[in-house]
Amino acid sequence: MVDSLLSARGLNKQFRSGDEPVPVLTDFSLQLGAGESLALTGRSGSGKSTLLNILCGLEKPDSGTVQVLGETFDARSTEAASKADARWGGLRRQQIGVVFQEANLMPALSLLDNVRFRARLAGQSEDDCRDWLERLGIGELADRFPDQVSGGQRQRASLAMVFAMKPALILADEPTGSLDRHTAEAVIGQLFELQARHDCGLILATHDPELATRCSQHLDLGHLPQT
Amino acid sequence: MTLPAALFSHYRRHPLQLLALAAMIVLATMLWTGVHHLTSQARASLDQSESAVAERQQVARTDGSPVTVDDFVELRRAGLCVMPWLEVSEPEGGRVVGVDPLAAGCFQTPGGQESPWGGELNGRPFVDISEAAELAREQGSELSLLVSDDHSKGDLPPGYQLVPFSVGPATGELGDSFLLNLDALGILVLLITALLVRSVYLLGLAQRRDSFALLHRFGVPHGRVNRLLVVEILLLAAVCVLPGIWLGRWLAAGLGSGFGQALEGLFDQPLYAGQGGSWLVPLVTMMAVILVACLADFLRPIFRGLMGGNRRYGCLVLLVLIAGLALTVWVTDLLWLFIAVAMVFVAAGILAPRLIASLADWRSGHDRDLQARWRHRELAVLARRLALPLVALQFAMAMVLAVQALVTTFESTFDRWLAQRLEADYYVEVPESADAALALDWLAEQPGLSASGLWHRVIRGRATLPGGEDEEETRVDVFAIGPVGPLVTGWELFESAPQPWQRLQQGQGVMVNEQLARRQDIAVGQTVTVLFGSQSFELPVLAIYPDYGRPAGEILIHPSVLPAEFETGFQSLSVSPGNLSIEAVTDGLKGVWQVEALTVRDNRAIEELASAIFDQTFLLTRAMTTLTLILAAIALLMMGWVFFSTRAWYFRLLVVWGLSRRQATAQLVRLSVSLSGAIALLALPLGVWLTWVLVHRINPIAFGWSLPMAVYPRFWLELGVLSMLIGLSIAFLMSRQLKSPTVAPVNANALAGGER
Ligand SMILES: Nc1ncnc2c1ncn2[C@@H]1O[C@H](COP(=O)(O)OP(=O)(O)OP(=O)(O)O)[C@@H](O)[C@H]1O
Ligand SMILES: [Mg+2]
Numbered sequence: 016m017v018d019s020l021l022s023a024r025g026l027n028k029q030f031r032s033g034d035e036p037v038p039v040l041t042d043f044s045l046q047l048g049a050g051e052s053l054a055l056t057g058r059s060g061s062g063k064s065t066l067l068n069i070l071c072g073l074e075k076p077d078s079g080t081v082q083v084l085g086e087t088f089d090a091r092s093t094e095a096a097s098k099a100d101a102r103w104g105g106l107r108r109q110q111i112g113v114v115f116q117e118a119n120l121m122p123a124l125s126l127l128d129n130v131r132f133r134a135r136l137a138g139q140s141e142d143d144c145r146d147w148l149e150r151l152g153i154g155e156l157a158d159r160f161p162d163q164v165s166g167g168q169r170q171r172a173s174l175a176m177v178f179a180m181k182p183a184l185i186l187a188d189e190p191t192g193s194l195d196r197h198t199a200e201a202v203i204g205q206l207f208e209l210q211a212r213h214d215c216g217l218i219l220a221t222h223d224p225e226l227a228t229r230c231s232q233h234l235d236l237g238h239l240p241q242t
Numbered sequence: 243m244t245l246p247a248a249l250f251s252h253y254r255r256h257p258l259q260l261l262a263l264a265a266m267i268v269l270a271t272m273l274w275t276g277v278h279h280l281t282s283q284a285r286a287s288l289d290q291s292e293s294a295v296a297e298r299q300q301v302a303r304t305d306g307s308p309v310t311v312d313d314f315v316e317l318r319r320a321g322l323c324v325m326p327w328l329e330v331s332e333p334e335g336g337r338v339v340g341v342d343p344l345a346a347g348c349f350q351t352p353g354g355q356e357s358p359w360g361g362e363l364n365g366r367p368f369v370d371i372s373e374a375a376e377l378a379r380e381q382g383s384e385l386s387l388l389v390s391d392d393h394s395k396g397d398l399p400p401g402y403q404l405v406p407f408s409v410g411p412a413t414g415e416l417g418d419s420f421l422l423n424l425d426a427l428g429i430l431v432l433l434i435t436a437l438l439v440r441s442v443y444l445l446g447l448a449q450r451r452d453s454f455a456l457l458h459r460f461g462v463p464h465g466r467v468n469r470l471l472v473v474e475i476l477l478l479a480a481v482c483v484l485p486g487i488w489l490g491r492w493l494a495a496g497l498g499s500g501f502g503q504a505l506e507g508l509f510d511q512p513l514y515a516g517q518g519g520s521w522l523v524p525l526v527t528m529m530a531v532i533l534v535a536c537l538a539d540f541l542r543p544i545f546r547g548l549m550g551g552n553r554r555y556g557c558l559v560l561l562v563l564i565a566g567l568a569l570t571v572w573v574t575d576l577l578w579l580f581i582a583v584a585m586v587f588v589a590a591g592i593l594a595p596r597l598i599a600s601l602a603d604w605r606s607g608h609d610r611d612l613q614a615r616w617r618h619r620e621l622a623v624l625a626r627r628l629a630l631p632l633v634a635l636q637f638a639m640a641m642v643l644a645v646q647a648l649v650t651t652f653e654s655t656f657d658r659w660l661a662q663r664l665e666a667d668y669y670v671e672v673p674e675s676a677d678a679a680l681a682l683d684w685l686a687e688q689p690g691l692s693a694s695g696l697w698h699r700v701i702r703g704r705a706t707l708p709g710g711e712d713e714e715e716t717r718v719d720v721f722a723i724g725p726v727g728p729l730v731t732g733w734e735l736f737e738s739a740p741q742p743w744q745r746l747q748q749g750q751g752v753m754v755n756e757q758l759a760r761r762q763d764i765a766v767g768q769t770v771t772v773l774f775g776s777q778s779f780e781l782p783v784l785a786i787y788p789d790y791g792r793p794a795g796e797i798l799i800h801p802s803v804l805p806a807e808f809e810t811g812f813q814s815l816s817v818s819p820g821n822l823s824i825e826a827v828t829d830g831l832k833g834v835w836q837v838e839a840l841t842v843r844d845n846r847a848i849e850e851l852a853s854a855i856f857d858q859t860f861l862l863t864r865a866m867t868t869l870t871l872i873l874a875a876i877a878l879l880m881m882g883w884v885f886f887s888t889r890a891w892y893f894r895l896l897v898v899w900g901l902s903r904r905q906a907t908a909q910l911v912r913l914s915v916s917l918s919g920a921i922a923l924l925a926l927p928l929g930v931w932l933t934w935v936l937v938h939r940i941n942p943i944a945f946g947w948s949l950p951m952a953v954y955p956r957f958w959l960e961l962g963v964l965s966m967l968i969g970l971s972i973a974f975l976m977s978r979q980l981k982s983p984t985v986a987p988v989n990a991n992a993l994a995g996g997e998r
Contacts, residue, residue, distance in 0.1 A: 073898065101902055108900020121892055123619030124612075132612040136899050 271486025340374020
């Protein structure tokens, strides 16, 4: 498919707990086009984080293929691990923005410096970093450190960071999981707005069924993997 | 679940942390016990050896023939306190010495000296004289008659004379100097130990902060948790201190036996005091140190209250540093000097991590490159969080620097000095009845000797320097040498007038040793008044010469200056016979003096023995300091590793943001190497300063002589390489944690954005 941003086919992943294998993903596939959004839901432990990690190369599937932004990664390929890592690194650096539930910022850098650090790594200019913070409503906090602002403000800064790198794909793992409903609403609203405006892909892991309906696709990973 | 069980459950989940804590206590205890044990053993050993080799006097016949049992009987009948000393050489080398405890009874007069041997009659080497006499029938033996120091020349019946008796070179003063340095080392090691224990304790607290917060939320008061923690650390200490002490003693025994062997080789008797020593001192000290190290938190609020704000505290510490530095220059009292050194160390320890952190913060404010800015910020956090192990490492490095410099200087100086003092191959004692002038003529006639000039006569005795108005007079040793030849003209002089040796030979002045020059403030060119008995001489000072190893003042003059009434204590001839054999020389002298036997001392053998004992003590000192350094490095490694586990997530973020693991590791390496490098850099001035204090302040105050202050940039380089290695090891340990996908930090602190 020509305008496919991301496609994953036949992903399998299992962990081990002691001697017992714990299958997390079994023959899993998904597709995402540019400008599309996809919600991942499922019980705790159903494998949402594992899947997101696989889709950005932080974790390796046991088998299956991931095609993303023109690069193909096959778990069974003979390519050296370091080479694949380097390709994944390049993608994460410039095109795939990852947001976790918390601790997305370097504690020793101010909010603004965090955004600038990320923008620079992505090869983007540092000039509009302050703009991004302002657009997300935390311009006046730019020089504060992460421990000097609230959890919601930190997550907004994390979004500013992701947008400052001008990504083609955003992977967000419960980005509002630790926020109150009102704040979460505001942060997610901004995420969707910016995603639509910049036409990038978004995969969002969430426990919120209502949130899931706002995405163009919805995948439920179901229950705990059977042990 | 009870509260203690809940508290302890942390360690059930993280047994490695508990193990690390326990290991640190064991290692710290081992280190200090080792040093303490060695110090007390070395002290006991040196005391023993000193009493064994202390110069005593013996009675000899004026006709030069060996003393016999008949002489003993005659002397006893004359009412003298004499004791037979029968040395029997054993066929396989070594010797036993037969002594008579009954005869020795009179040596132990109240206020008098103790019995001439230190130990028991157990054959090592002392036995009862009857036993030795039995052996002497088959083996070669030599009888001496020791006489109590209370007797003087006048007490002797005619035909006898008093001569010095010693079984080896005296090492008393050198030993003291060495012990003083060991003591200073022990105090420093105790300080380092306390730092290590405290850092481990704080680490345990930091790791369990979440559990404490939770307990607090559950309504458990802070005080109760704290009390439980103290009990916990005391229990842990009680369990770990004993194996630590055992290990320390084991270590000391291993290192010490070499020392013992050297002493034994030197004095032919087992002088190393062995494994006596108490367990109580290390046990109590370590428990106290652990308690203080862990309870320092309760003291801090009081301290802070007194100090005011953080800034004022910093200023105060800086003041303490400056005051300590100034004090070390001004004070002339050993106790104050030690206090000043402690002030400097404490202040330097408080300031060093702060300095690194502030510099890193300042740098990061000026970095255009954000990666560098981030790295410098992380460096500041690391410096603050690892402050205690860093300071321990800094102290250990400073100590190693100072001790290495000191020991190396000691070694080269003593080697040179010993070589100077023992320049001639042999000493030949001049018997009391003999006329040294005859011998001089005979020596001058020998063609080989007159060509080389490698011989002179030595006269030893005492003189007095009269004091000023309210000063007391000073007794000094007299060291008269003539003719002044190549045996002495090569001596190194600290200061000298033109042509000092020539003028000494012509009797135009004196030379004084460093001790005397320091004490009396004597300079070259000045004139000193010397009293030999009642006769007074005004003599210009020609030079000041180094004379290590003893505090006594000494003047060097030509024998021609000595008046007739000068009471000669001891006379000898120093001879390097060259192609003439020493037998030829002694035979010649026997002929000249008409005696049957001569006492000859082989200086090369003495030099060898003395070097051996120094080498061993130096090796020991080096080993102890290196051990301290290794321990401090391990502590930093361990703490760095545990601290990093709480921060690994943020380094992992770099990988999430697209840096390769190698690049992230490179950042880590730069970070940890900067940290260890910075602390090594800060240790350098402290180490050089400590060297200066040891060499130029402590030694002169304690012993009156100073060593040349030398710095050894090669050590600096070695230490730099070592600090690099420590940094690399930390980075290596940390980078392993980058591999596994770390879960996001869960502790309350990290959730709030992490420490910065
Ligand atoms: N490193 C690992 N080793 C062993 N098992 C793991 C590992 N990581 C995850 N798992 C297991 O894999 C399963 C999926 O975990 P994952 O974190 O993907 O779940 P999740 O859907 O993100 O859950 P949540 O909604 O709670 O975040 C879980 O059962 C988890 O216990
Ligand atoms: Mg998850």
